Amino acid sequence: MIGAAYAAPLFCGGFRRNIERKMLCFRTTMGSLGGWIYDLVMWPLEIRWGKGWRIALWRGVHGRVLEIGVGTGANVPYYPEGAQVTAVDIGEGMLSRARHKARGLGRDADFRMADVHSLPFPNESFDFVVGSFVLCSVRDPLRALAEIRRVLSPSGEVRLLEHVRPKNERLGRVLDRIAPHFAKRTWELFPTARLQVETERALDRHGLVRLYVLRR
Numbered sequence: 001m002i003g004a005a006y007a008a009p010l011f012c013g014g015f016r017r018n019i020e021r022k023m024l025c026f027r028t029t030m031g032s033l034g035g036w037i038y039d040l041v042m043w044p045l046e047i048r049w050g051k052g053w054r055i056a057l058w059r060g061v062h063g064r065v066l067e068i069g070v071g072t073g074a075n076v077p078y079y080p081e082g083a084q085v086t087a088v089d090i091g092e093g094m095l096s097r098a099r100h101k102a103r104g105l106g107r108d109a110d111f112r113m114a115d116v117h118s119l120p121f122p123n124e125s126f127d128f129v130v131g132s133f134v135l136c137s138v139r140d141p142l143r144a145l146a147e148i149r150r151v152l153s154p155s156g157e158v159r160l161l162e163h164v165r166p167k168n169e170r171l172g173r174v175l176d177r178i179a180p181h182f183a184k185r186t187w188e189l190f191p192t193a194r195l196q197v198e199t200e201r202a203l204d205r206h207g208l209v210r211l212y213v214l215r216r
């Protein structure tokens with residue numbers, strides 16, 4: 001089953017199509033097979049690095065919090081006590097697993113099916129908008145950022161954990177060729193979306209995974 005999930009992108013996209021299309025196909029396959037496969041595939045990464053990344057992502061988050069692209073709920077164990085968390089995703093399979101995880105951990109959050117390109121919330125309704133590995137997955141990251149900005153309170157903060165193109169040019173060029181999905185220049189979108197980068201921190205020695213803190 002897992003082998004099929006890994007192989008699906010190759011056959012769906014055909015060997016001649018580019019990696020981006022294969023990644024899209026991979027995500028679609030994952031969505032339809034269910035969130036549990038996503039968890040299974042991500043499990044080695046989560047065991048090795050996930051905890052440290054997610055602790056850093058959620059440190060100091062409080063008040064009215066929106067988590068975008070909650071997925072299967074990998075961040076649920078790190079939701080701060082007392083925070084009012086609303087968590088959205090477009091995949092029902094992922095959401096139901098996140099709900100299940102939250103119930104098991106006794107965490108209270110409002111899980112909703114919603115598209116980050118068009119969030120069903122009023123302007124300025126959250127103190128924090130948090131997301132991990134979401135901008136790399138959405139169809140139109142600039143539109144998603146505009147929506148994030150719209151629902152963020154004027155004094156609010158955006159926390160994004162993203163895998164991006166490393167600053168090391170040689171490694172960046174290698175990734176451009178073999179895995180462009182993991183070499184996105186996500187930071188270039190922030191000024192266009194009128195979000196200021198308050199801090200940017202590399203969470204691994206190559207700077208592949210970075211934590212961005214943004215403000216309006």
Ligand SMILES: C[S@@+](CC[C@H](N)C(=O)[O-])C[C@H]1O[C@@H](n2cnc3c(N)ncnc32)[C@H](O)[C@@H]1O
Pocket residue numbers: 068069070071072073074075088089090091094114115116117131132133134137138139
């Ligand atoms: C790579 S997963 C990351 C999941 C989770 N945040 C984590 O750290 O494991 C990306 C998630 O974004 C969700 N997603 C993709 N496009 C979306 C959209 N337009 N609106 C809401 N969620 C979306 C996917 O369904 C998926 O659950």
